[in-house]
Amino acid sequence: MKKTLIASAIAAATISGTALAQESNMPKVYGNIQYVAYHADVAGGANGLEHADNGSTLGVLHDHEIAPGITGFFKLELDGFNADDKSYGRGQARLDEAYIGVKGDSFGQIWVGSDDSTYERSIDKISNFYEFAAYNFGGGYTTGEGDLIQYASPSFGGLVVGAAVQVNGDLDSQTTKKSYPYQLAATYSLDALELAVAMDSNEGDGSNENTYGVRATYNMGSLSLTGQYQTRKDARDNYGVHAVYALGANQFAFSYEIEEIDGSDLSRDNITVQALHNLSDHMYVYVEGYLGNGDDGAYGVANESERSALAVGGTYYF
Numbered sequence: 549m550k551k552t553l554i555a556s557a558i559a560a561a562t563i564s565g566t567a568l569a570q571e572s573n574m575p576k577v578y579g580n581i582q583y584v585a586y587h588a589d590v591a592g593g594a595n596g597l598e599h600a601d602n603g604s605t606l607g608v609l610h611d612h613e614i615a616p617g618i619t620g621f622f623k624l625e626l627d628g629f630n631a632d633d634k635s636y637g638r639g640q641a642r643l644d645e646a647y648i649g650v651k652g653d654s655f656g657q658i659w660v661g662s663d664d665s666t667y668e669r670s671i672d673k674i675s676n677f678y679e680f681a682a683y684n685f686g687g688g689y690t691t692g693e694g695d696l697i698q699y700a701s702p703s704f705g706g707l708v709v710g711a712a713v714q715v716n717g718d719l720d721s722q723t724t725k726k727s728y729p730y731q732l733a734a735t736y737s738l739d740a741l742e743l744a745v746a747m748d749s750n751e752g753d754g755s756n757e758n759t760y761g762v763r764a765t766y767n768m769g770s771l772s773l774t775g776q777y778q779t780r781k782d783a784r785d786n787y788g789v790h791a792v793y794a795l796g797a798n799q800f801a802f803s804y805e806i807e808e809i810d811g812s813d814l815s816r817d818n819i820t821v822q823a824l825h826n827l828s829d830h831m832y833v834y835v836e837g838y839l840g841n842g843d844d845g846a847y848g849v850a851n852e853s854e855r856s857a858l859a860v861g862g863t864y865y866f
Contacts, residue, residue: 573612575608575609577606577607578608578609578866579605579607579866580863580864580865580866581604582601582604583599583602583632583861583862583863584599584601584860585597585598585599585600585859585860586598588856589855589856590848591847591853591854591855592850592852593848593849593852599632601629601631601632602680603627605625605627606625606626606627606641607625607626607644608622608624610622617653618650618652620649621648621649621651621659622647622648622649623645623646623663624645626642626643626644627641627644628644629641644662645663646661647660647696654702655701656699656701657699658697659697659698660697661694661696662694664676664693665693665696665698665712665731666698666700666710666731666733667748667759668689668693670710670733670744670745670746671687671763671776672686672778674774674776674790674820677790677801678801678820678822679822679834679836679859679861680859682857683820683840683855683857684803684820685807687748687761687778687786688759688778688786689748689750689761690750690759691712691730691748691749691750692714694714695714695715695716696712696714697714698711699711699712703737706738707735708734708736708737709734710731711730711731711732714729716728716729729751731746732746733746740766742763742765742767743764744763744764744765745761746761747761755782757782758780759783760779761776761777761779762777763776764776770793771792772792773791774789774790775788775789776788776790780810781810782811783810784808785808785810786807788804788806797827798825799822799824800823801822801824802819803818803820804817805818814842814843815843816843817841818838818839818840819838820836820838821837822834823835830865831863831865833862833863834859834860836857837858837859838855838857838859839854839855840854840856841854
């Protein structure tokens, strides 16, 4: 359900079309339809075949010059269309991303609304890479993607720092306490190497233990290698390595992840492989396989320790 490839294509198209957008001051409309057929199996538990919408979206982007060197920007993206079944969710599209902000070369950018969080963008590369992404391990951070105020600095010799705070009020519910969970991150790029560190305060979820993450990515032309580690006291530790190889219109990826649950004897791992082919500038197809192993009971079935999935999908985007 992650749309890394789509998001990159949209960003490239937006950058290349900036001059035209400024001349006409018209918003850019984009969208995609994503289908997937997959078979999932938990040893000793549920298994079966499903055809599903994999995260189809429709969105609008716009920016304009407020003053020389200062740009205002806006994004609205809807999902939840369930393109595989017209009888389900009719007229009930959900909000995925919506924010407004300002940016400039001298101060960076600040934006308010719903978006991927600062920590997620900096560290959680593997779980955000794959299309189906059903069994990948995300970090133990709990700060959500709504009610965010985020900041990203300009690059200082390759160093970019970021911060986010989530404003959770208590006016709408007497059972909800006010909280202001925050995130801090720093990313440093030097030639082909990118290093990132980040933390999430996790305030408001009871334990208040911080999540910490580190990531390193090295790009060697067609080959990209990533290693990442995330930890949260009394919750979990996650380790992962990730490789992507591009060959013409094809992309091949491999990941190996380990998750250790604190306070229990349970641990599990997951292997993910992907083969993706771009049919054109607007359409691609892919196959992804997932194989997970772990201690008995790691997947909710006593005395069993394995789960798997095979997904075949296609996406059209504009």
